[in-house]
Amino acid sequence: MTARHPIRGNILDELPEAWAAFERLYGTLWSHGTVDHVTKETARLRNARLTDCGL
């Protein structure tokens, strides 16, 4: 089926202020806390694989 409303580019570019705020939140989550980066990245990759996320 072809979408009637094609979206060009990254939809998140529609709201740059929100995306910047998300990056600050994600950066805090990633850079601080007691869980080491290897564990965080392992969990991230597993979650991305299970949810078929390309990130």
Added chain:
Amino acid sequence: MSSATGGGGLADRRRRSPTHARATNGAGLRVRPDLAAPLDAYRAALRDGPLDDGLLDRCEALVRCRIDRSAEAGEDGGNPRERAVLAFADQFVVDPHGIDDGMRDAVLDHCSTAELAVLVQWLALADGMARFDAVLNAATEGEA
């Protein structure tokens, strides 16, 4: 966002109304208080976007209802725009892969691309925080 702790048993959380949905983001912030400020800023940035607060609140309540029953889902949308958005939200929380072009187009029939961008981010945030709280509240209740 409220700094309420979101304590209480599951039965208490089930009785909460949709307007209390935002007050349950407590469990995660108890273990990571440094996330409160950037989380508040992100929520504020999304609320400053083109979707009205009432619809955002209804979407969040729906997510909370589906994940941990801490809010009431409320009535189906009163107009085609609300119905399309709430159907999208319902499918997002149950299985986002079930959102096809037709369901997305149904939203875009009534919303701009910018509104859709806010909607998906808002749903992702609500979904994540609800699951976060469900897991951590369950763990806390198990320790009690």
